Amino acid sequence: MPMRVLIVDDTNTDRLLLKLHLSKLGYRTIEASNGQAAIDQFLAHSQDLDLILMDVQMPFMNGFDAVRSIRKIQEQQKQEWLPVIFLSASAEDDDVEDGILAGGDDYLIKPISQKVLSAKMLAMQRIADMRRRLVESNRVLEELASTDYLTGVANRRAFEVMLDREMSFVRRYGSSMACAMFDLDKFKVVNDTYGHDAGDAVLVEVVNRIKGVLREEDIIGRLGGEEFGIILPKMPENELIETFERYRCVVAEHPVTYGDIEIPITASIGVALYSGNKENKIELLKRADDSLYEAKETGRNRVVYHPQ
Numbered sequence: 001m002p003m004r005v006l007i008v009d010d011t012n013t014d015r016l017l018l019k020l021h022l023s024k025l026g027y028r029t030i031e032a033s034n035g036q037a038a039i040d041q042f043l044a045h046s047q048d049l050d051l052i053l054m055d056v057q058m059p060f061m062n063g064f065d066a067v068r069s070i071r072k073i074q075e076q077q078k079q080e081w082l083p084v085i086f087l088s089a090s091a092e093d094d095d096v097e098d099g100i101l102a103g104g105d106d107y108l109i110k111p112i113s114q115k116v117l118s119a120k121m122l123a124m125q126r127i128a129d130m131r132r133r134l135v136e137s138n139r140v141l142e143e144l145a146s147t148d149y150l151t152g153v154a155n156r157r158a159f160e161v162m163l164d165r166e167m168s169f170v171r172r173y174g175s176s177m178a179c180a181m182f183d184l185d186k187f188k189v190v191n192d193t194y195g196h197d198a199g200d201a202v203l204v205e206v207v208n209r210i211k212g213v214l215r216e217e218d219i220i221g222r223l224g225g226e227e228f229g230i231i232l233p234k235m236p237e238n239e240l241i242e243t244f245e246r247y248r249c250v251v252a253e254h255p256v257t258y259g260d261i262e263i264p265i266t267a268s269i270g271v272a273l274y275s276g277n278k279e280n281k282i283e284l285l286k287r288a289d290d291s292l293y294e295a296k297e298t299g300r301n302r303v304v305y306h307p308q
């Protein structure tokens, strides 16, 4: 997609010349004839704008003030960087400095040489592309840092962030949520009997089975090894046991098929309900963990919940 450029100039002929030149180079253009119109165009097209060419001397609101406002909006809305090139008949050092301080990235002196403008546009496009790649790499890194490599669900760090968020929703809006820990039973035996790869396949399959019965707003994360956490927002207490019994059954009802072997598997689940008391996430997880411990101690393949 070619770059989209906002041309801001109060002189119609200057605007037209720029538009013709940029169109010839294959850029898409939109226009504004004063500072306020530039801000309006920016607000209307900020998702699809790659560069602003801004005249400096304009009546009512000059180019510097318009760019200051645009930069402020970008900062408030946490928008990506958008290059701005000022165009001005004034070549004073102070003006160039003011332009850069106002949020401009370059400053060209009118009359503008088409060659220089083309070269500057190319340079800005290069920087914009580089920045876009950087933003994308950061997004991928952030995803990697919050995802469990084997099962693709949230890792412990990301799970705890979401747990914090859900707990504060409960405190703010009332209602209650479930926080559970579930742990595969005798999983060491699975690894020892069928091998580590088979164990990995069991972990992936169990997560897929649970994901298959979760609602869209529910959250599952891998807390470590063969231990997982589940958050069920807006969960009333009277549906708690029935819901987690369903998850327990979904794990236990069929063995996991790995190649031509069938691996029977069960899980123990410890559940805690959170209704907005002063507890923090560590204390809530500890309550779920205590119930999980009890489920293990009392025979495994079961759900344990103690009302507070």
Ligand SMILES: Nc1nc2c(ncn2[C@@H]2O[C@H](COP(=O)(O)OP(=O)(O)OP(=O)(O)O)[C@@H](O)[C@H]2O)c(=O)[nH]1
Pocket (backbone or CB within 6 Å): 150, 183, 184, 185, 186, 187, 188, 189, 191, 195, 196, 197, 198, 199, 200, 203, 224, 225, 226, 296, 300
């Ligand atoms: N295949 C595989 N095994 C893992 C992974 N992470 C942890 N484990 C294994 O999970 C097993 C956990 O064993 P234990 O903590 O003794 O628990 P358990 O055998 O499930 O027994 P209980 O929890 O008491 O029912 C160990 O053998 C770990 O090596 C993994 O990513 N892949």
